[in-house]
Amino acid sequence: MSTPEASTTKKVQVRRYKPEENPKEHYLNAEKGVWAWMTTIDHKKIGLLYLGSITFFFFVGGMLALLLRTELLTPAQSFIDADVYNQVFTLHGAIMIFFFLVPSVPAALGNFILPLQLGAKDVAFPRLNLASFYIYTIGTIFTLIAIFTGGIDTGWTFYTPYSTQTGTNVLLMTFGIFILGFSSILTGVNFIVTIHKLRAPGLTWNKLPLNVWALYATSIIQVLATPVLAITLLLLVMERALGIGVFDPSIGGDPVLFQHFFWFYSHPAVYIMIVPGFGVISEVISTFSRKVIFGYWAIALSSLAIAFIGFLVWGHHMFVAGQSSLASMVFSFLTFLVGIPTGIKIFNWLATMYKGSIDMKAPMLYAMVFLFLFTIGGFTGIMLGSLAVDIHLHDTYYVVAHFHYVMMGGMVMALLAGLHYWWPKMFGKMYSEFFARISCVIIFIGFNLAFLPQFVMGSQGMPRRYFNYIDQYQAFHQLSTIGAYIMAVGFVIMAGYMIHSLLRGKPASANPWGSRAMEWQTSSPAPHHNFEHIPVIINGPYDYHKPMSEFQLGIAHSTNGHQSFEKVDVNVKSAEEKA
Amino acid sequence: MSETSAETKHPAHLHHHFVDSDQQFESSKMGMWIFLVTEILFFGGLFAAYIVYRAWYPELYLEASQELDAFWGAINTFVLIGSSLTVAMAIRSAQLNQIRGLIINLWITIGLACTFMVIKYFEYAEKLEKGIAPGIYYTYDGLEHEKANIFFSIYYMMTGLHGLHVIIGIGLMLWLVWKAKRGAYHSEYYTPVEITGLYWHLVDVIWIFLFPLLYLID
Ligand SMILES: [Cu+2]
Numbered sequence: 118m119s120t121p122e123a124s125t126t127k128k129v130q131v132r133r134y135k136p137e138e139n140p141k142e143h144y145l146n147a148e149k150g151v152w153a154w155m156t157t158i159d160h161k162k163i164g165l166l167y168l169g170s171i172t173f174f175f176f177v178g179g180m181l182a183l184l185l186r187t188e189l190l191t192p193a194q195s196f197i198d199a200d201v202y203n204q205v206f207t208l209h210g211a212i213m214i215f216f217f218l219v220p221s222v223p224a225a226l227g228n229f230i231l232p233l234q235l236g237a238k239d240v241a242f243p244r245l246n247l248a249s250f251y252i253y254t255i256g257t258i259f260t261l262i263a264i265f266t267g268g269i270d271t272g273w274t275f276y277t278p279y280s281t282q283t284g285t286n287v288l289l290m291t292f293g294i295f296i297l298g299f300s301s302i303l304t305g306v307n308f309i310v311t312i313h314k315l316r317a318p319g320l321t322w323n324k325l326p327l328n329v330w331a332l333y334a335t336s337i338i339q340v341l342a343t344p345v346l347a348i349t350l351l352l353l354v355m356e357r358a359l360g361i362g363v364f365d366p367s368i369g370g371d372p373v374l375f376q377h378f379f380w381f382y383s384h385p386a387v388y389i390m391i392v393p394g395f396g397v398i399s400e401v402i403s404t405f406s407r408k409v410i411f412g413y414w415a416i417a418l419s420s421l422a423i424a425f426i427g428f429l430v431w432g433h434h435m436f437v438a439g440q441s442s443l444a445s446m447v448f449s450f451l452t453f454l455v456g457i458p459t460g461i462k463i464f465n466w467l468a469t470m471y472k473g474s475i476d477m478k479a480p481m482l483y484a485m486v487f488l489f490l491f492t493i494g495g496f497t498g499i500m501l502g503s504l505a506v507d508i509h510l511h512d513t514y515y516v517v518a519h520f521h522y523v524m525m526g527g528m529v530m531a532l533l534a535g536l537h538y539w540w541p542k543m544f545g546k547m548y549s550e551f552f553a554r555i556s557c558v559i560i561f562i563g564f565n566l567a568f569l570p571q572f573v574m575g576s577q578g579m580p581r582r583y584f585n586y587i588d589q590y591q592a593f594h595q596l597s598t599i600g601a602y603i604m605a606v607g608f609v610i611m612a613g614y615m616i617h618s619l620l621r622g623k624p625a626s627a628n629p630w631g632s633r634a635m636e637w638q639t640s641s642p643a644p645h646h647n648f649e650h651i652p653v654i655i656n657g658p659y660d661y662h663k664p665m666s667e668f669q670l671g672i673a674h675s676t677n678g679h680q681s682f683e684k685v686d687v688n689v690k691s692a693e694e695k696a
Numbered sequence: 697m698s699e700t701s702a703e704t705k706h707p708a709h710l711h712h713h714f715v716d717s718d719q720q721f722e723s724s725k726m727g728m729w730i731f732l733v734t735e736i737l738f739f740g741g742l743f744a745a746y747i748v749y750r751a752w753y754p755e756l757y758l759e760a761s762q763e764l765d766a767f768w769g770a771i772n773t774f775v776l777i778g779s780s781l782t783v784a785m786a787i788r789s790a791q792l793n794q795i796r797g798l799i800i801n802l803w804i805t806i807g808l809a810c811t812f813m814v815i816k817y818f819e820y821a822e823k824l825e826k827g828i829a830p831g832i833y834y835t836y837d838g839l840e841h842e843k844a845n846i847f848f849s850i851y852y853m854m855t856g857l858h859g860l861h862v863i864i865g866i867g868l869m870l871w872l873v874w875k876a877k878r879g880a881y882h883s884e885y886y887t888p889v890e891i892t893g894l895y896w897h898l899v900d901v902i903w904i905f906l907f908p909l910l911y912l913i914d
Pocket residue numbers: 383384430431433434
């Protein structure tokens with residue numbers, strides 16, 4: 118702001134900028150060639166690079182899951198042996214969590230959408246953003262080398278002392294994830310600064326889209342938790358390389374200390390995975406209900422509350438690891454507390470839909486699936502958080518089912534909602550609504566068939582991570598496997614119509630959903646620098662009772678001589694804080 | 697928004713996605729502060745390990761820290777505090793547009809940082825000679841405590857990681873000198889100097905915690 122610091126509000130001349138339909142020039146064709154893609158500092162393209170990577174890893178992790186489920190069709194060995202099985206489930210977990218879930222919404226969707234939602238030209242540090250993508254790539258290369266040089270069979274949690282003693286290549290794998298962590302940290306730093314410093318004129322904190330609030334909370338967790346994972350993995354690497362004796366009991370270390378360190382990161386990490394999903398759901402529900410979001414501040418602040426409480430509950434993973442019973446009681450109580458902000462969100466979303474004009478387009482359908490599955494995942498989490506019940510359910514399929522309901526039923530559904538929602542903005546193409554709904558329903562059915570039986574067999578005592586099992590669980594395992602296959606069919610259909618959309622999809626309009634949010638007030642696909650003007654915000658992002666024209670304002674240049682546009686003066690709060 | 701004048705006078709150092717230099721400066725500085733928070737948490741994990749083992753084996757820490765040379769530790773503390781002063785003077789020079797002063801101060805800082813590393817090298821060498829190595833390579837028998845190797849594992853992890861940060865800092869400042877000689881910095885633009893300075897202060901502060909925690913236990 119060139120005005121003196123003293124005044125926080127000032128007058129700017131604005132006019133309406135209608136987004137151009139089907140622009141000839143946009144970010145996808147602004148630079149050409151593979152090299153331009155690999156060296157791009159455009160946040161939108163970096164988002165797409167991430168999107169491509171996570172799609173690849175989702176495919177790999179998914180194939181591994183199908184392999185596991187197929188093996189589990191019969192109680193004894195079917196076609197892979199026990200050691201391979203251990204490696205496969207470890208890889209499934211590690212890939213899905215570190216290479217898919219953690220970067221999915223923040224790094225892929227977030228990178229693409231955050232500056233658009235802020236009316237900024239880019240993130241605060243575009244080169245750092247590209248660097249974080251390459252750090253991610255280097256991390257994955259280390260991991261791939263680890264897979265092909267001995268694999269890893271510790272489970273994605275790398276618990277000591279097994280991880281310090283097993284013959285598999287834990288060293289490279291953990292080092293790869295250590296590197297990956299820096300990518301996550303850099304994205305977090307970048308987002309926090311972008312949200313603080315790069316908001317368009319008039320975009321005050323109380324007008325931020327809820328997706329931005331969610332990304333803000335996520336970034337805070339990323340920045341605060343990931344370094345602790347980094348040091349933990351570094352200590353583990355040192356333990357294996359030099360035998361420093363911090364975690365390995367045979368040389369004087371304490372394995373429970375590793376669990377504390379690990380979960381201090383990894384519990385908040387599940388919020389890194391789910392909180393940005395909440396943001397997507399808020400956007401989708403409001404847009405497709407044509408209604409102002411109910412309880413804006415409740416949703417915004419509950420993200421921060423979850424981020425905060427999430428740091429205080431890690432001990433609930435150690436109820437049976439010899440933790441003092443007082444500590445367990447405290448952790449159990451704090452775990453229950455997380456349910457409150459989560460419940461607040463669910464109620465606010467339901468209240469937003471109440472008496473809205475709901476349009477069950479594919480993104481909204483995914484949001485509904487999210488609400489249903491995530492609620493089940495959340496409630497079963499509370500059950501696992503209660504001390505007595507956990508003694509029974511610990512390390513059973515019940516935990517597996519809970520985790521998948523939260524992560525796949527919650528996060529992946531939110532990711533799919535977001536992907537379908539922003540797809541037109543990303544590629545300027547529409548997808549087949551019909552097939553999108555079909556595949557959503559198929560995935561929903563397959564998912565429940567795969568994981569509901571796991572709750573039952575888990576509560577009956579089926580331990581997780583087991584290669585074979587006694588006959589009484591066979592029916593559940595087979596149902597679960599069939600469910601996994603059905604889900605796979607759903608994803609194949611999705612891949613089909615998405616590819617079709619890319620190749621010969623109908624061109625999308627700038628704002629196909631009639632949303633009031635800022636990212637829809639520019640053309641599809643977005644221009645190279647997001648907006649051809651400097652957007653000015655005077656309304657909240659969900660003010661559906663106000664006319665569209667009030668959402669398309671930008672600073673009117675006094676020199677361009679176009680008198681045909683009506684110019685108005687508006688007062689905007691300085692978006693830039695004078696710190 | 698600086699009206700249309702933003703296009704007419706667009707300084708070379710200003711990236712296209714920022715409105716003005718102020719915004720760019722504030723952003724970079726905030727980014728560095730957040731990064732420093734992650735650094736503190738990174739070291740925080742080691743401090744947690746330190747605290748846990750100290751609570752379990754307090755007598756081990758008393759005994760083992762005798763092996764560390766408090767004299768040279770103290771010298772190193774002064775060296776680093778001195779370098780923090782010179783890096784602050786470097787920033788001041790940049791603000792006053794005194795590029796020569798900026799370069800000289802950076803060189804002094806680099807010199808002090810190297811002094812620190814040399815002293816550290818002799819400390820390490822002396823210990824390794826005696827067989828005080830981390831983890832399973834520990835062969836020293838001058839200490840009675842059976843967990844003595846754990847103290848030194850933690851010692852090597854903490855000081856090693858800190859040393860790595862010092863080396864990174866030296867690299868950053870060499871880069872600053874190179875850029876400064878090419879006239880990249882002036883009183884209107886010295887953001888990299890400022891944020892490298894912030895980083896350097898953190899490296900200094902971490903050492904100020906490490907020194908008493910490791911060397912001065914009694
Ligand atoms: Cu947890």
